[in-house]
Every structure is written in C-alpha cells, then in structure tokens.
Amino acid sequence: MRHLMNPLDFSVEELEKLFDLANDIENNPAKYAHACDGKILATCFYEPSTRTRLSFESAMLRLGGQVLGFSEATSSSAAKGESVSDTIRVVSCYADICAMRHPKEGAPMVAASKSKIPVINAGDGGHQHPTQTLTDLLTIRTKKGQLGNCTIGLCGDLKFGRTVHSLINALVRYENVRFILISPEELRIPSYLRDKLTDMGVEFQEVIKLEDVMPELDLLYMTRVQKERFFNEEDYVRLKDFYVLNKQKMENAKEDMLVLHPLPRVNEISVEVDNDPRAVYFDQAQYGVYVRMALILTLLESAKN
Amino acid sequence: MLNVGKIEEGFVLDHIPAGKSMSIYYHLGLDKLDCTVAIIKNAKSDKLGKKDIVKVECDINTLDLDVLAVICHTITVNVIKDGEIIEKKELVLPETLTNVMKCKNPRCITSIEQELPHIFYLADPVKEVYRCKYCDEKNSGI
Structure with missing residues (x-):
C-alpha cells in the first residue's frame, strides 16, 4: 500500500504513468465515472482550505465514489485533544482512502505510519503540498x-x-x-x-x-x-x-x-x-481534479496488493 | 596531572573537545546507569591543546555509541576488555537518530503531540546535516 507525502515519492516514470492516466480521464471521463463505485474518500481537513478539499471531493464524486470528512479542527475530535494517530486509526475503519490537511508539518506522515488505508498529504503547514x-x-x-x-x-x-x-x-x-x-x-x-x-x-x-x-x-x-x-x-x-x-x-x-x-x-x-x-x-484548477482522480485510482489500486 | 585508575571492561573516550564531556554523559544516558564513570575536563592535549576524557566501566555491549559521531566524529573510542584495549572504534554518522535531539520547529507535529519520537535522518553526510523526519527542519546541534 502506498501513500503520498511528498511529490518526490513517485519516480519520474511513475509520474508519467499518473499523468497519462489523468489525460485519459480528461479525454474519456465517462470511462471512469464508476471506477470508484462503493469507495469512500475521507477528507480530514484540520485547517480551512476550500479549494483543495473541493478538488478532492469533486475528484472522488466524478469517479463514482462517496466522500465524508470534516473541514476544520474545531468540528473534529482534535478539538477534544485526540492525536492524529488515533484519528486515522478510526478513519481507516470508515473510509478506503484519506486526504489530510493539517497546520502542523509532518502530521500526514504520522497518520500514514498508523493507517490501514492510503493517506494523501493535502498540505501540511509550510512543508509539502504534493x-x-x-x-x-x-x-x-x-x-x-x-x-x-x-x-x-x-x-x-x-x-x-x-x-x-x-x-x-x-x-x-x-x-x-x-x-x-x-x-x-x-x-x-x-x-x-x-x-x-x-x-x-x-x-x-x-x-x-x-x-x-x-x-x-x-x-x-x-x-x-x-x-x-x-x-x-x-x-x-x-x-x-x-x-x-x-x-x-x-x-x-x-x-x-x-x-x-x-x-x-x-x-x-x-x-x-x-x-x-x-x-x-x-x-x-481543472487539471487539479484530473490528477487527483488519477491519484485516487492509483493509490486504491496499490492498497489491493 | 590527575590520575584515574585503569578499568577492566568498558570504554575510554579520548580526544573529546574540551567542554563536551557533560553533553556526552547525558546523551549516552550515563546518568541512568549504575556504573563507574570518570569525567576528566580540560586535560592537556598535544593534538587539541585541551581535551576532555570520559571513562566508563560497563559491559561493552550496553552502550549505543552512535550519538558520539553526531557530537564529534573525531573522538577516539577505546574499547577495553580484561584491562586491555581490544578495539579502537571508528565513529560513523548514523542514518537515523531517535530521541537524541529535539525538533525545535514550532510548526512541526512533534511540537503538539508529545508522545511522538523525535526522529532525524542524515540528509547530508558531508556537511553532517540531520533533518527532522516529519518537517525536514535542520537540526540545530545537540
């Protein structure tokens, strides 16, 4: 199972494959409209980010999947003092893949180390936004x-x-x-x-x-x-x-x-x-949706193995 | 010159830059061990002018010396068994360091989740730069 923490996690060859898939999605959207039927994306956003969160949600919905999550820390268990490690353990039971944004650098990496599902770093402070x-x-x-x-x-x-x-x-x-x-x-x-x-x-x-x-x-x-x-x-x-x-x-x-x-x-x-x-x-912004669709498909595929 | 007796088994750490011995004492966890430790500060040295020496009487398998390379890789490590030097260890910078130094980046996840281990990876062996595994912040020394 793979996660995405850093854009360099993928080799140049792997990126080429990902971009080919994204371009195919762009040209043949109907082919992928049910590619994620029955799958759930959790968007765990500990700080507000309308654009990135909507892009992830749009990507999953366009693949036929569903979305759940929270969009700020105050509406999550983090407000009660829960650690990122505990949150992801629970979210792993509810969803098939998770996109996480957190104001603290390295939080998605901590989540990935404890997760049963692929984790995508959707931005961690001033650190990475792959x-x-x-x-x-x-x-x-x-x-x-x-x-x-x-x-x-x-x-x-x-x-x-x-x-x-x-x-x-x-x-x-x-x-x-x-x-x-x-x-x-x-x-x-x-x-x-x-x-x-x-x-x-x-x-x-x-x-x-x-x-x-x-x-x-x-x-x-x-x-x-x-x-x-x-x-x-x-x-x-x-x-x-x-x-x-x-x-x-x-x-x-x-x-x-x-x-x-x-x-x-x-x-x-x-x-x-x-x-x-x-x-x-x-x-x-449009390519952002295509590339996130390609990424969701690629990481979900990696979780099967 | 102060005289400290021979040890039967343990380590003699020589050529420690003057003033660094107490840092070594804490980073090797010697304060937590129930063994004889001698710390000599500001001894005369032809090579360094002044140096510190640390002698530890202990089982030679009990100490993890990786951290020494981070403090100063030119320290001479003499391994003693039956009162004799059986090995002069070469210090190599470890690939990762766990809970040896703390990440000081206030934006790092370790700043709010106290139970996380502070892990640093060797980012540049030539410049001896370690970076935090979580936020990539450069360490500012130990």
Missing part, C-alpha cells in the same frame, strides 16, 4: 507537451511558498530546466534549496525585478504572499503587493509563455490578464 505540485506538472506537461527544456520564472514568496519549493524539487529531475527566481530580498528561496541547485549544477539566477526577465520565460509561476506564514504583520503589509502581473508586463513575454498560479490569487495577477490565452491558472 497534489499541488502534481497539478502544476500535469498542467505544464499537457500544455507544453513536455516537462523539460524550459526556462521557468518563479515569482513572489519564494521563502515560505511551499508550492515553489516542491515544484523546484520536482522539476530538477527533468533535463535542461533553467530557473529564474524572482523575489524581494526578504523572500528569497531558503539556502538549503539554493545549495541543492548549486550542488546539482542546475542553472538558476535570482533577480528582484520581474520586468527584466519577462522575455526569457517559457513559464511564469506566480505566487501569493501568504499572510498566515508571517509572524510579523508589518512585514506582510510591506511585501504583499511587491509584484503585480498586468497587461503591460505581459506584452514583453513570449507568445507561447504560460502563466501559472496555485490560486487563490489576490493582487499579484491583475484581472485584466485573465482573458489572455497565456493565462492558464484556471485550467490548472
């Missing part, structure tokens, strides 16, 4: 036809943004990927990640101004500066609107550059960009 990374990879692969040979700009909060860290870790496994890391000085990528890129000989540069590098990019991954990751309100206010992608900046970009964003978007992408065919962040 299904977002799978979503990003599937979107890039589907829209660009491949996951290597590109220059990707990652812009915004590169310090606390877990989606960025996971995406970098996932993309370094593909050939000829060049990173341009665009952030204010205070929100640069953590040193361990910089060291990793250097040690691996991956080409990257760190810049502050987005305008300077727009013409070079094949992909632009925008991120939100997340209020919940700051201990200091003043820093958040100062940095939250540091980057705003607008029509004018898009004029300098390649004709086939893609703009991605894990959403929710606040001010970092102006709504005037939404109608640009290069803006694929809402398509990304």
Whole structure:
C-alpha cells in the first residue's frame, strides 16, 4: 500500500504513468465515472482550505465514489485533544482512502505510519503540498507537451511558498530546466534549496525585478504572499503587493509563455490578464481534479496488493 | 596531572573537545546507569591543546555509541576488555537518530503531540546535516 507525502515519492516514470492516466480521464471521463463505485474518500481537513478539499471531493464524486470528512479542527475530535494517530486509526475503519490537511508539518506522515488505508498529504503547514505540485506538472506537461527544456520564472514568496519549493524539487529531475527566481530580498528561496541547485549544477539566477526577465520565460509561476506564514504583520503589509502581473508586463513575454498560479490569487495577477490565452491558472484548477482522480485510482489500486 | 585508575571492561573516550564531556554523559544516558564513570575536563592535549576524557566501566555491549559521531566524529573510542584495549572504534554518522535531539520547529507535529519520537535522518553526510523526519527542519546541534 502506498501513500503520498511528498511529490518526490513517485519516480519520474511513475509520474508519467499518473499523468497519462489523468489525460485519459480528461479525454474519456465517462470511462471512469464508476471506477470508484462503493469507495469512500475521507477528507480530514484540520485547517480551512476550500479549494483543495473541493478538488478532492469533486475528484472522488466524478469517479463514482462517496466522500465524508470534516473541514476544520474545531468540528473534529482534535478539538477534544485526540492525536492524529488515533484519528486515522478510526478513519481507516470508515473510509478506503484519506486526504489530510493539517497546520502542523509532518502530521500526514504520522497518520500514514498508523493507517490501514492510503493517506494523501493535502498540505501540511509550510512543508509539502504534493497534489499541488502534481497539478502544476500535469498542467505544464499537457500544455507544453513536455516537462523539460524550459526556462521557468518563479515569482513572489519564494521563502515560505511551499508550492515553489516542491515544484523546484520536482522539476530538477527533468533535463535542461533553467530557473529564474524572482523575489524581494526578504523572500528569497531558503539556502538549503539554493545549495541543492548549486550542488546539482542546475542553472538558476535570482533577480528582484520581474520586468527584466519577462522575455526569457517559457513559464511564469506566480505566487501569493501568504499572510498566515508571517509572524510579523508589518512585514506582510510591506511585501504583499511587491509584484503585480498586468497587461503591460505581459506584452514583453513570449507568445507561447504560460502563466501559472496555485490560486487563490489576490493582487499579484491583475484581472485584466485573465482573458489572455497565456493565462492558464484556471485550467490548472481543472487539471487539479484530473490528477487527483488519477491519484485516487492509483493509490486504491496499490492498497489491493 | 590527575590520575584515574585503569578499568577492566568498558570504554575510554579520548580526544573529546574540551567542554563536551557533560553533553556526552547525558546523551549516552550515563546518568541512568549504575556504573563507574570518570569525567576528566580540560586535560592537556598535544593534538587539541585541551581535551576532555570520559571513562566508563560497563559491559561493552550496553552502550549505543552512535550519538558520539553526531557530537564529534573525531573522538577516539577505546574499547577495553580484561584491562586491555581490544578495539579502537571508528565513529560513523548514523542514518537515523531517535530521541537524541529535539525538533525545535514550532510548526512541526512533534511540537503538539508529545508522545511522538523525535526522529532525524542524515540528509547530508558531508556537511553532517540531520533533518527532522516529519518537517525536514535542520537540526540545530545537540
């Protein structure tokens, strides 16, 4: 039986299979409409996350399965002081697979170690959010036809943004990927990640101004500066609107550059960009459902063995 | 120079950087053992200038010395049996450490679930970096 804690839990070959399945689901949804008949997904969300939870629920419902769960810690037994280990032991009796989001880093890993059913990490604090990374990879692969040979700009909060860290870790496994890391000085990528890129000989540069590098990019991954990751309100206010992608900046970009964003978007992408065919962040949400459908099928299959 | 007698069976930990002996005492759990322990601090050393030495009289199979490599891998470990040195152990960084150091990340699950073991894995053997198994936070020394 397999779990998903980290996007790197799957090899490049396993990811290819997963994405092929996701694309097949996209093209032949009827074929999979009853693939999970009689199966139950538990969504154990200890902190609010409308988007990820709905995406998981949509994925299971589209596969013909059913869903139960809770969407905040106060409505769960955690409010009474129950440990994650005990909760998953009980949930294992009620469901066939579990998606867990928790504000504490490593909580889904603790759950997986005690679980009788596959556990998917649906986000653990600022640590990992593997299904977002799978979503990003599937979107890039589907829209660009491949996951290597590109220059990707990652812009915004590169310090606390877990989606960025996971995406970098996932993309370094593909050939000829060049990173341009665009952030204010205070929100640069953590040193361990910089060291990793250097040690691996991956080409990257760190810049502050987005305008300077727009013409070079094949992909632009925008991120939100997340209020919940700051201990200091003043820093958040100062940095939250540091980057705003607008029509004018898009004029300098390649004709086939893609703009991605894990959403929710606040001010970092102006709504005037939404109608640009290069803006694929809402398509990304759709691919998020397909990749979660493929993941549920793959992990349920692994639980049979 | 202070004289501490020979031991029949146990360990002599030599070339401990000065001041580290008490850390070793606690991390090896010597405070919990009912055996003779001698701690010599700030002894003269040609190699280090000053060093600490710890002598432990015990069954040589009772101590797990893995943690020593994390404190300082250049410590010399002499294994004593029948009053003689039978082995000089080479210290190797263990792949995982359980309950040797604590994760200090306030966002880590171990910060709220007290019964969880604090497990660290060896992330970089060259730079001797350990990271928390749960949250990947780098350890800040023991």
